Amino acid sequence: AATHPLWPQIEKLTMEQLGYAQQGVEGGVWQLFAEEGEMKMYRRELEEDGLVVDPLKAVHQVRGATAHEMAHHFWSPDVRFEWDTSIEQMTVLDRISSDTIIFLQLHKRVWPTAQRDALFWSHVRKIPPSHPANGEAYDTWIVCNQSTEHPDDPKDGKCVRVDLTVCFVCQTFIDPPVQEGEEITRDNLLTKITYCSVVNPGGWAPASVLRAVYKREYPKFLKRFTQYVGEKCESQPIAF
Numbered sequence: 001a002a003t004h005p006l007w008p009q010i011e012k013l014t015m016e017q018l019g020y021a022q023q024g025v026e027g028g029v030w031q032l033f034a035e036e037g038e039m040k041m042y043r044r045e046l047e048e049d050g051l052v053v054d055p056l057k058a059v060h061q062v063r064g065a066t067a068h069e070m071a072h073h074f075w076s077p078d079v080r081f082e083w084d085t086s087i088e089q090m091t092v093l094d095r096i097s098s099d100t101i102i103f104l105q106l107h108k109r110v111w112p113t114a115q116r117d118a119l120f121w122s123h124v125r126k127i128p129p130s131h132p133a134n135g136e137a138y139d140t141w142i143v144c145n146q147s148t149e150h151p152d153d154p155k156d157g158k159c160v161r162v163d164l165t166v167c168f169v170c171q172t173f174i175d176p177p178v179q180e181g182e183e184i185t186r187d188n189l190l191t192k193i194t195y196c197s198v199v200n201p202g203g204w205a206p207a208s209v210l211r212a213v214y215k216r217e218y219p220k221f222l223k224r225f226t227q228y229v230g231e232k233c234e235s236q237p238i239a240f
């Protein structure tokens, strides 16, 4: 609820991340490091105290599912194990509101690094079109994941706590456009996705190892997620 102590931070970070995701990848700041079909993955090489914290920005576009369907499945705890192969355990520590949950996740160990966990709030929100006039007809949906503290944090020191800021922003376009009164089918849905993440691994791991893991894991992660949502939704009524 908007009275929760985290609410001001959730509101501020979500809108900041929306702006950040909507910035282009021009200007030579972003380095293209992986490309598969419509999916392009960029990173900036950044180290903090000798730790690789490379910001990542992935852009993708998929047919057959809406931004609402993509964002809902990215946010929902109920389906996380169906697509996110990076996690071993997931606990919902708190449901702040119908659109904001606090997760505790144990990630699978990535050899030779120590096992990591993440504790973060996850907020999903619909952003109405800012220029409905020029044909921007549908809402933008955003999921923002931000590391946070929580009283029920086990703090058992069994593994290393990552610090993450992630945003998943998507918008649906009807392409090809449909004639007046014609029914929109899933073949007309084109959803553009921008996924941004900054993960501080929290404890030392060799830069070469981390960059190799990112290069291997992120393309797989995003491709698997979008394929999962497409398959899950193809036989369902369209949720705009």
Ligand SMILES: O=S(=O)(CCO)c1ccc(-c2ccc(C3CCCC3)c([C@H]3C[C@H]3c3ccccn3)c2)cc1
Pocket (backbone or CB within 6 Å): 084, 086, 087, 105, 107, 110, 113, 116, 118, 145, 162, 164, 166, 197, 199, 201, 205, 213, 214, 217, 218, 221
């Ligand atoms: O988008 S989410 O919010 C979805 C909710 O789960 C998300 C995604 C990824 C991570 C994560 C956590 C730990 C690691 C590393 C750090 C050192 C060793 C493990 C990585 C790096 C390795 C990269 C990676 C990317 C994707 C999948 C798995 N592995 C990523 C956390 C949250």
